[in-house]
Amino acid sequence: MPQIQASAPFDEMNADEGVRAHYRAFHSWLESQSAESLAAKRAEADLAFHRVGITFAVYGDDQGTERLIPFDIIPRILPAAEWRQLEAGLRQRVKALNRFIHDIYHGQSIVKAGVIPPEQIFCNPQYRPEMQGIDVAGDIYVHVAGIDVVRADGGELYVLEDNLRVPSGVSYMLENRKMMMRLFPELFAGNRVAPVAHYPDMLLENLRSVAPSGVRDPAVVVMTPGMHNSAYFEHAFLAQQMGVELVEGKDLFVEDEQVFMRTTRGPKRVDIIYRRIDDDFLDPLAFRFDSSLGVPGLLSVYRAGRVTLANAIGTGVADDKSIYPYVPDMIRFYLDEKPLLKNVPTWQCRKKEHLSHVLANLPSLVVKETHGAGGYGMLIGPAATRAEIETFRARLVARPDGYIAQPTLALSACPTFVESGVAPRHIDLRPFVLSGRTVSMVRGGLTRVALREGSLVVNSSQGGGTKDTWVLE
Amino acid sequence: MLSRTADHLFWMARYTERAENTARMLDVSLQTSLLPQSEASVEILWRGMLGICELQQQYDARFPRLAPQSVLDFMTRDPSNPSSIASCLNAARENARAVRGTLTTEVWETINSTWLEMKPRLRYVEREPAQFFEWVKYRSHLSRGVTVGTMLRDEALYFSRLGTFLERADNTARILDVRYHALADRGGDAAAEEEGGRSMDFYHWTAILRSVSAFEVYRKVYSDTITPARVAELLMLRADMPRSLASCMNDVVANLGEVGTVHSRETERRAGLLQADLQYGRIDVILQQGLHAYLTAFLQRVNDLADRVSRDFLVPLASA
Numbered sequence: 062m063p064q065i066q067a068s069a070p071f072d073e074m075n076a077d078e079g080v081r082a083h084y085r086a087f088h089s090w091l092e093s094q095s096a097e098s099l100a101a102k103r104a105e106a107d108l109a110f111h112r113v114g115i116t117f118a119v120y121g122d123d124q125g126t127e128r129l130i131p132f133d134i135i136p137r138i139l140p141a142a143e144w145r146q147l148e149a150g151l152r153q154r155v156k157a158l159n160r161f162i163h164d165i166y167h168g169q170s171i172v173k174a175g176v177i178p179p180e181q182i183f184c185n186p187q188y189r190p191e192m193q194g195i196d197v198a199g200d201i202y203v204h205v206a207g208i209d210v211v212r213a214d215g216g217e218l219y220v221l222e223d224n225l226r227v228p229s230g231v232s233y234m235l236e237n238r239k240m241m242m243r244l245f246p247e248l249f250a251g252n253r254v255a256p257v258a259h260y261p262d263m264l265l266e267n268l269r270s271v272a273p274s275g276v277r278d279p280a281v282v283v284m285t286p287g288m289h290n291s292a293y294f295e296h297a298f299l300a301q302q303m304g305v306e307l308v309e310g311k312d313l314f315v316e317d318e319q320v321f322m323r324t325t326r327g328p329k330r331v332d333i334i335y336r337r338i339d340d341d342f343l344d345p346l347a348f349r350f351d352s353s354l355g356v357p358g359l360l361s362v363y364r365a366g367r368v369t370l371a372n373a374i375g376t377g378v379a380d381d382k383s384i385y386p387y388v389p390d391m392i393r394f395y396l397d398e399k400p401l402l403k404n405v406p407t408w409q410c411r412k413k414e415h416l417s418h419v420l421a422n423l424p425s426l427v428v429k430e431t432h433g434a435g436g437y438g439m440l441i442g443p444a445a446t447r448a449e450i451e452t453f454r455a456r457l458v459a460r461p462d463g464y465i466a467q468p469t470l471a472l473s474a475c476p477t478f479v480e481s482g483v484a485p486r487h488i489d490l491r492p493f494v495l496s497g498r499t500v501s502m503v504r505g506g507l508t509r510v511a512l513r514e515g516s517l518v519v520n521s522s523q524g525g526g527t528k529d530t531w532v533l534e
Numbered sequence: 535m536l537s538r539t540a541d542h543l544f545w546m547a548r549y550t551e552r553a554e555n556t557a558r559m560l561d562v563s564l565q566t567s568l569l570p571q572s573e574a575s576v577e578i579l580w581r582g583m584l585g586i587c588e589l590q591q592q593y594d595a596r597f598p599r600l601a602p603q604s605v606l607d608f609m610t611r612d613p614s615n616p617s618s619i620a621s622c623l624n625a626a627r628e629n630a631r632a633v634r635g636t637l638t639t640e641v642w643e644t645i646n647s648t649w650l651e652m653k654p655r656l657r658y659v660e661r662e663p664a665q666f667f668e669w670v671k672y673r674s675h676l677s678r679g680v681t682v683g684t685m686l687r688d689e690a691l692y693f694s695r696l697g698t699f700l701e702r703a704d705n706t707a708r709i710l711d712v713r714y715h716a717l718a719d720r721g722g723d724a725a726a727e728e729e730g731g732r733s734m735d736f737y738h739w740t741a742i743l744r745s746v747s748a749f750e751v752y753r754k755v756y757s758d759t760i761t762p763a764r765v766a767e768l769l770m771l772r773a774d775m776p777r778s779l780a781s782c783m784n785d786v787v788a789n790l791g792e793v794g795t796v797h798s799r800e801t802e803r804r805a806g807l808l809q810a811d812l813q814y815g816r817i818d819v820i821l822q823q824g825l826h827a828y829l830t831a832f833l834q835r836v837n838d839l840a841d842r843v844s845r846d847f848l849v850p851l852a853s854a
Contacts, residue, residue, distance in 0.1 A: 112643050112646060112650070113642075113643060113646075114631065114643075114646045288631055288632050297634050300635045301634070301635030301636075306536050307539075307633075308536060312536050312537070323537045325535050325536075325537055325540045325689060325795075326535075326795055327795070327797075
């Protein structure tokens with residue numbers, strides 16, 4: 062098992078020999094800016110985000126039910142060549158993941174070949190037996206994937222996590238760019254930055270390409286759990302940008318094996334639901350009966366192939382942290398290709414020898430729940446107190462198969478405008494991959510930044526911010 | 535359009551309009567209360583204000599006695615009062631947020647900015663109440679202007695306009711009836727009211743005119759002294775007076791016509807009937823019957839229309 066040595070983080074802008082080539086134009090501009098003018102621009106951005114209402118609800122926080130995600134005005138820049146490699150790797154990865162999900166809900170060849178142990182799939186709570194043997198349009202399950210990528214100290218990119226259920230953040234990618242172009246138009250004249258604004262068009266085309274068979278001029282809707290969901294802004298934004306209805310469960314109903322929405326002019330048929338609501342809440346008849354967010358009978362229409370859900374039901378089995386270590390094997394197995402992107406080395410605590418290694422090295426590792434998300438329920442060894450480590454140790458020993466461990470990556474750092482001026486802060490990157498008849502991407506993504514000095518947690522629910530992401534042409 | 539979307543648009547507009555009208559009523563009550571008069575008359579005035587909003591009981595449950603400051607507080611920023619200006623602007627914004635994708639960016643940002651600016655302003659209501667009411671009216675003008683000025687002429691606009699005019703019809707009728715409520719509270723005996731004499735009467739009716747921005751309009755239309763009958767005529771029957779009942783009903787009928795379906799025929803018929811009543815009505819006949827009785831019936835019919843709009847379009851009960 063390969064190791065990554067922790068050392069000083071990779072700096073996105075500054076190398077030992079000076080400013081990296083792809084940052085030079087930006088750097089000389091930055092040099093010419095005073096701290097006051099940067100602060101004024103940041104205040105302008107905050108004001109605009111408030112007025113536009115680009116806000117985020119934080120769970121378990123009664124006070125600030127609506128908060129801004131801090132926006133940093135210093136972009137994260139990627140050179141064209143590096144992006145090309147990354148994009149090829151992401152496309153490859155998502156293709157394999159789609160094949161994998163189709164396989165486990167059909168012939169299960171990957172299990173039969175002994176590549177992945179069966180209990181890892183069939184005992185996984187994210188495995189949906191309802192999907193077994195069901196054909197979905199175009200055999201596509203993950204129509205929208207958000208793949209989290211980090212750069213470790215050697216400068217190499219690693220995939221940290223595949224988000225295949227309802228990945229969010231793309232609206233921030235788009236709004237951040239809009240904001241940057243408004244604040245600093247001169248920067249875009251001097252740098253050839255790949256545009257991202259056509260993402261909603263691409264998404265709509267992608268969704269329409271997976272309509273149920275026989276449907277001409279399919280009706281697409283975006284389905285939201287409602288305005289109190291933390292990502293409501295994004296749901297409304299995408300629906301508006303695509304020019305489609307934003308629906309809640311109560312706006313839809315099932316009749317004659319079809320899904321309809323209630324309109325002022327009577328029922329209207331719905332063919333493709335871009336749903337931003339978890340599997341569990343989709344249909345109270347099939348999943349959680351106490352959920353009022355879903356549509357009774359939806360699953361039966363879906364299974365009959367008369368409506369498309371994007372993403373499909375049951376994709377969670379493939380983005381689980383216990384399945385993550387097998388993704389490179391999937392690429393080899395389904396595509397017969399060499400994986401272009403690296404996985405972070407991962408110890409699966411369910412394996413005895415891995416567990417003992419993890420228990421012996423807790424202070425230097427990051428331990429994550431296999432089903433966790435959002436940066437919750439994890440141990441960051443180097444940042445944890447002795448007591449925290451011991452608490453975690455007990456949990457690990459009690460339920461080893463619930464955890465995986467990874468080395469503490471020194472996430473790369475990017476210059477960020479903070480209280481003390483411009484200083485490096487750790488970042489990650491979430492590009493979005495669309496799959497339909499074809500696989501498509503915009504050149505860009507959401508860069509998240511841990512604003513607290515030294516922090517490695519970039520999640521917006523835990524004090525993370527965002528940056529505009531530039532892919533140079 | 536989704537029924538739920540139409541419902542949110544309808545209520546977004548109603549709450550915006552209601553906030554404006556509440557500000558208008560409070561502003562005028564405040565000005566009138568400054569006239570030289572007995573404490574009892576001032577109390578009547580504020581009771582009347584609560585009465586037309588049907589909030590007397592709620593107020594009495596919250597406050598031990600009637601004090602102008604408490605009424606202002608209750609009507610501007612009390613979150614427990616669903617009709618307070620703060621509650622209305624909050625509800626308007628929540629409804630807008632639920633359908634922000636259907637609104638133009640300008641409409642959403644206007645309503646959201648109103649909500650953002652409201653919080654700091656609420657702190658200074660008692661120091662500068664008139665300025666606060668001005669601000670509420672101004673923001674309402676802005677919301678309306680940006681709605682009419684930027685939204686596509688489609689259902690989204692028509693349902694929001696329907697909300698505006700049904701709410702305004704309701705509010706104008708209530709403002710006209712304020713005197714009845716003030717007196718009813720004192721036992722409803724009109725004879726006991728004569729003490730104030732004709733001069734108070736003049737101030738009462740000019741206050742009503744001012745509350746609907748109709749004082750100058752009145753002078754222009756009638757070029758004559760202010761009489762109750764003419765005020766009532768102007769605010770009820772004159773279709774050219776933008777806040778009159780007749781004008782509101784014309785707009786209700788027009789917007790209803792734009793969204794009508796086979797399911798809404800009866801609603802359209804009732805709206806047309808009410809419109810015709812106003813169009814062909816005569817003020818002397820109405821006053822003979824009694825203004826209060828007429829307005830009470832009118833409010834019932836407007837509420838019936840709003841209920842029917844909900845049932846026909848906004849919250850359809852049956853799936854088909």
